[in-house]
Amino acid sequence: MPYFHVRGVAVVEIAIVHEARIPPKSCRALLREARKIGLKAHYIPIKYISVEIGEKTGLYVGSKELDINGILLRGLGFSVNNETYISRVTILKVLENLGVRIMNPVNSLLNARNKFYTLFIAKKLGINVPNTMLTEDIMFAYNYIDKMGEITLKPIVGSRGFGLSRFSDKDTAFQAMRALLEYNLPLMVQKYLVNPLRDMRIFVIGDRVVASMYRLAPSGGWKANIAQGGTGVKYDPDPEVINLALKITRALNLDYAGVDVIESGGRYFLLEVNASADFDELSRVTRKNIAREIVMYFKEILKK
Template identity: 25%
Template sequence: MTDSRTLKIAVVGLPGKWSTEVLADAIEARTGFRLVVDMQAVTLDLAQQRLNYRDTNLCQLDGIVVKKISAEYSPHTLDRLELLRVAEAAGVNVFSPAENILRLIDRLSCTVTLSNHNIPMPPTILTESTQQALAAVEEYGEAVFKPLYSTKARGMEIIKAAEADKENAIARFAAQNPMMYIQQKLNLSGRDLGMVFLGGEYLGSYARQGAGDSWNTTIHSGGKYAPATPDAEIIQLAQRAQKPFNMDFTTVDIAETDTGPVVFEVSAFGGFRGAKEGIGIDAASLYTDYVIGKLYG
């Protein structure tokens, strides 16, 4: 059997951040090699076909595992992913492939793919028209306006039909987000589910319990992780939702509503901390074993 300690596998992530470092730890423990890549410091030399990070040409590695591409999502994040396609073309295995991640960074792209595969989601309107946005608010009663590029509910805003200032609120949001992504605010009973998949296989689920004083359940807003045991119908829905994206590691965010479960999104990177604190899954170790197995496959 080939010795895994000959493999050179880098982690693209945020140096010093927990999920990035635990993945680098797990890879180092199995291979003896450690390299955390901050994409902000990567240079592409197309003439030389070199993708340089410090003194390492990433095109000469065996594998690259993408844990995080930037601290916050933006169109610039897509540029960083494009650089990784050069490494792929040079024969480096990237987990998950850059093109697959690209389809999830943009909330619109993710939503269109889910809709095209008949995945139930909250009622959603996408428009650049402030008049159509106002009509959506009136129809929904309460609407969540979401930036196309964001994580942990950052930049999201609730606008209510009963608000006297709703037209100005829409105009302010539109000034920063010309393509407005608008979803009906649902009664979610204060929690949603993170359902974990590795190579398309279901590993388990954790819940995010809301803090009570926030409309969303994100940890950023004071939510807490807890174990969860969804029924077979919800597990099947999550499997259908993640399948079109062909991710090596991901989580599917699902909420249970009065009319049945709905999918909010499929994650570009997956939740290591939720898996660890919510259900005791060491996602970093499992992912590392999976990557090594693929490289030997």
Template identity: 35%
Template sequence: MKILMLCREPRLYSCQRLKSEAEKRGHSMDILDPNRCLLKLSSNRPHFDVYYQCNGKENCYLLPKYDAVLPRFGTASTQMGCVVLRHFVAGGAISLNDDQAFLRARDKWQSLQLLQQAGVLVPQSILAGSEFSAKSAVAKMKTPTILKTLNGSQGIGVMLAEKPQSAVSILETLKEAKVVTLLQDFIREAKNTDIRCFVIGDKVVATMLRHGQNGEFRANFHRGGSAEKITLTIDEQQIAINAAKALGLDVAGVDLIRSNQGLLVLEVNASAGLEMIEKTSGVNIALEMIVCLEQKYQLLNNK
């Protein structure tokens, strides 16, 4: 296959691992920034052309036809990345994941709604309209309270308010800045840990327990968290699989947390990083992803 990865940072661990595993299996892979693409729709032919402009250059060139696309762009590139992804799929490429699933996962509130609708348990969460009183909204929650911006990643945009007054102050500030924010229960009994599952297709291929560093309530790798390999029960794995399916994702990083009410899904990531979970679990997740892409390609071409 000729594969395109949509990513702004080709040097990232995940990008290099996926490229390496793809090439070992005889495929070629380009890694390109979706923000440097120009999309063209022709009036007289059903072609979906894409032109690319390299950094610091005025000239652009027509990109070739790709068999498959791997979307790995960050939150700042979600809109353009999904538009470019849709363009390539319309032109005949397959993808892991598609643009609509990507958009669902990137909107934290919409993803929580879809998870709840699918019967997947999530922490108590609320989203208040811009004219709804911040004080009244916070009064509906327990304390401490977690506040999350809808489009953050790697723990950025996630805040902990120990007291109601602090939560009100933060929420009012974010509302003034027109940053849409949801409120969520703080799961104290989890003791600053959560579980990251990597789901590919209909199975959990790797799992790790993440620990927040020195009292940090966020256990993300980018916030200095550490991790250890763990094994979930079949029922617990099914929760992660159901979460990915609820959003229509082929590949997902599903974050779980143990609560007094049972295992809850915190969020689902459409382009989860590979570094920490590969090194912790010892699983070659990049290879698993390429194999999944191959299987999807073969299935499409055998129809």
């Protein structure tokens, strides 16, 4: 088993890392299951991790030196400024360089967080994706909407459907785009795909699809995200959907992922890939212990 040794002090074997000061439900489940299978696991808010370089190289949590095999990374932060984001990424990359195995790997997580880049990679693999455009040129975007008809404006980085807006009138969309640009935010414009008001969440761990569900939009709504009031229903994916999910997960070099797919016009389209996907509703719907599946797979990785 690879081992990162800092000044001879062993504190934990793995760390589950998230932004929140108090571990959210998914992190508590991962902690519980990690300890059940014999891993020594601690929860660490990402802001408390420090790295020292100079005469010696050390990893700290608060004032304590830390000795770990791996980090199960559950996010970099929901809304942080650019310097904090770069700082967190830098610390994690230093840890990887020093031999700490991070799940998901930092570069893989960054690529998956970038919704547009994920779609670009998928398109190169021959996976169907919605027509999508990324720009800071508002007139280019305005004319693009004219061609696409009904569209959505999406944040390039985000989750749970927050910030996702739908427009059928290009001038209303223009006002929203102007507001985004006033805050120096790029414009990611995507053709709205007519669908049965549901999408599919496919959960991949390693080279397996371990659980899947439909996410149904609430009555009167169009977003199927669980955080937006959506409801999960068990779903058995067909081979095409399984192949799509495994292909994009491998291409992004992710250890595990929540792959979101939508059906429109008789075809399947990739919407996005979540590198630190929640699994509470999926576990409830499928009666599968996804937290245990994740930590078991991480344990196997650390043995290699």
